[in-house]
Amino acid sequence: MTINHSCSLSIELVSYLLGEATEEEMILFEEHLLNCSDCRNEVQEMREAWNLIPFKLDDVEVPSELKSEVMNAIFQDDRSSNTTPLENKPRPESKLFGSIRQTLIGVAAAVLLLTFGGVLWNNFQLREELTEVKEKTQHTAEVIKVYSLKSADPASSSAQGNAWIYQQGDTRQLVFKVQGLASTQGSEAYQVWLIHDGKRTSCGTFQVDQDGNGFLSYPLHDNDLAFDAIGVSLEPDANGTQPRGKKVLGT
């Protein structure tokens, strides 16, 4: 089982494995891996070991209410629209590419991998990883923070909600989904506030549907990022710059 690894780079491969290498280093590793079978084995073995780590977990009981909480948060807005608000329409070429890939994946990929084995696969995959790293930074919305919003008056209101900060490329967006809020009367509106050092900045207003569900998304600017808490208040109208009504939800 023991292979004698004489290659001086083999230890450095851990940076590559963990994605801590720079792009230049990644390219160097890629070139090296083409020529060094010891290191190819090494990377593959370390990956296997790395992927094994989480399987050491003990079995735990999952709270039974968790499923409905998760599903409610995801689907509460989906009754009115069929897509999530943050989802970009796929570009035509990527859609085509995607469907071709889908068709080929099951059969061809397996055959390819089995036939050509590790050498080709490693290189192919490295290139693709590099490409995807670049592509993903442009197009994928990453959740970078999640907040849970709770009713300010739990005794009389079952309102709750979540807020997420998504990062997509260089832009960040704060997205709120709330449920269980009372319908607004007349000009009333719900307003979302970012609270920082006691100062409140408005993120905009929203109305709720007849079931009490509401939704708001807000593009975050750099100077908005430092906030300590989020609050939602019921305002007499949608024109306020500071809260006038009572708080209904908060982090």
Next chain:
Amino acid sequence: MQNKSDVELMQLIKEKHRPALEELYDRYIKLVYSFSLKATKDPDKAKVIVQAVFMRIWTTETGYNPEKGQFVNWLLTITRNITIDHHRKEKKESSFIAFGQDQLEQIPGYPANNPAEIVSRKLLREQIQKAYQYLSNSQIELIQWLYWEGYTLREIADMKKEPIGTIKSRLHQTLKILRNRMVTEMGE
């Protein structure tokens, strides 16, 4: 839904098919929840992470690519990234350098011969626990910081006041021991 493969479920999820997401949840919630709980040691925080993981699965554009390895490894990488992110935000360590989530997510499991396919998860766990007995305290600590708490090699080197080369070499050794013990345990 129950006879669909993970790949099929992910395709349906991309088409916004709710029952597919529910099925995927039922299949993997135990793993995702245990992972989050182990990493946060707090049931409330674990729930927030579970929420974010399934939201991410629902909204992901690039999705899971079966060429990159097993679905379970993709899922665990997402879970780990979200967990680490959560850790970091919580610590408010603004000096942290971004960890390269995208790159991390691309760390695939090698599709062939993956032990997860060969033995059941329970058996696998017992075997890993056995393999852990061959690790030194400093090796176990390294896995704890690196894998579960999401520190980078550089940060660990700074914390331990050791050269980064030493840390890299320790990780290299640790993964080799784990891997070789597992292979031995499985009688390959």
